[in-house]
Amino acid sequence: MTPLLDVQNLSKNYGQRIGCKDVSFDLYPGEVMGIVGESGSGKSTLLNCLAGHLEPDHGKVLFDTKTDGLKDTVTMSEPERRMLGRTDWAFVHQHARDGLRMGVSAGGNVGERLMAVGARHYGNIRAQAADWLGRVEIREDRIDDRPTAFSGGMQQRLQIARNLVTGPRLVFMDEPTGGLDVSVQARLLDMIRELVRDLELSAIIVTHDLAVVRLLADRLMVMKDGHVVETGLTDQVLDDPQHSYSQLLVSSVLQV
């Protein structure tokens, strides 16, 4: 089986400071990987390099494209990479505002991504948008409301609908449940899990919440100061951490 994503020695510096250094891993279809670490450990830098939002200094990000098989997304042309971003990839931002158009209706937000890949029939676009709003539990009569009229949790669900409508194979998520209250968070977690299972998505989830990765991720990567200090099965890393930093991280979680 070919991996969906094969990352080799990825490094990114900000001047003298290390963003992330020598990160290598692979991800297979249907797998969910969590990246944890404290603020400033390079999690988001890594995610942005993977998703093509930042240009890495070294390394390769090979993605199994539908047409040409494994292809390095770092060296591919900008139009090609943008096409991936609209079709096979999705990026869920921590703040829904960064991933939505706040001045456009909910239906328009979902429909825009469809139009970007060539859909033109208004009726079909609206029907698909309505279908996806339903899947993320947004009532259909809110389809013409703008996201500014939505609560934080609804905005986040709308962002997920907008991202998944084009049937991506790989979803990048940056703290998808950060900043939401816990009851909304639980519902969102359940929804993400079902979507991942039913659509056989692969996902890379950056978070600092160990409870979130325990429930969502199959595999876990622990980062510290730009380096990956430990990788493994999620429950193995959480139950039997090997590196001193992972041990500190796991033992610092508050019990509820």
Place this chain on the structure above:
Amino acid sequence: MITVKNATKSFVLHNQGGAVIPVMANGNLTVNPGECVGLTGASGAGKSTLMRMIYGNYLTQSGEIRVGDLNVAQAEPREILQMRKHTLGYVSQFLRVVPRVPTLNVVAEPLLQLGTPRDAAMERASELLSLLRIPERLWDLSPLTFSGGEQQRVNIARGFAYDYPALLLDEPTASLDGRNRETVLGLIETAKARGTAIVGIFHDEAARKQVCTREIDVIEFAPKAAA
């Protein structure tokens, strides 16, 4: 089905001056299909540790742990995930689920993961929940609101939803009343008859005597210095 050969395990506590705690040296165990092997030994002797090493959430330092064809001690994460999906079930002492997910879905989850059609998975889940006497009015609620015994029965239902070729049972009868205890022991007998290889921890001695074909005291695997 399950073979453990010369397995060793120690914990290194980096944040407590690098203290090394050896917990197992020379772990050896063979479980054939249709057998139920009971692990015995005092609390802290390493029963659960051995079980977690087999399940892959504890790393094994050296030696070999085979479940079917897979050497868990050296397997890639994705191989272990496949094993957990298809081969090895685990009923732990504690239920860990996404909050607010209905009990019925929690129990059906392992089947849905395997691509079982939703109706069939839900039907099997209902069957097990009825068998384990979870009242139907609770099926739409999250098991996190349940009592300890109910949670444990949900956990057992989930573990038995799919007929795994191998099963790990950590105290499956601990907080159950008489009738439910009998039901669970019945489920274990049925699994054995089907040819499932089972490793179990039972503090309930009568239960152990009833379902286990053999017993192994894990003190045999304790590191020499500590023994």
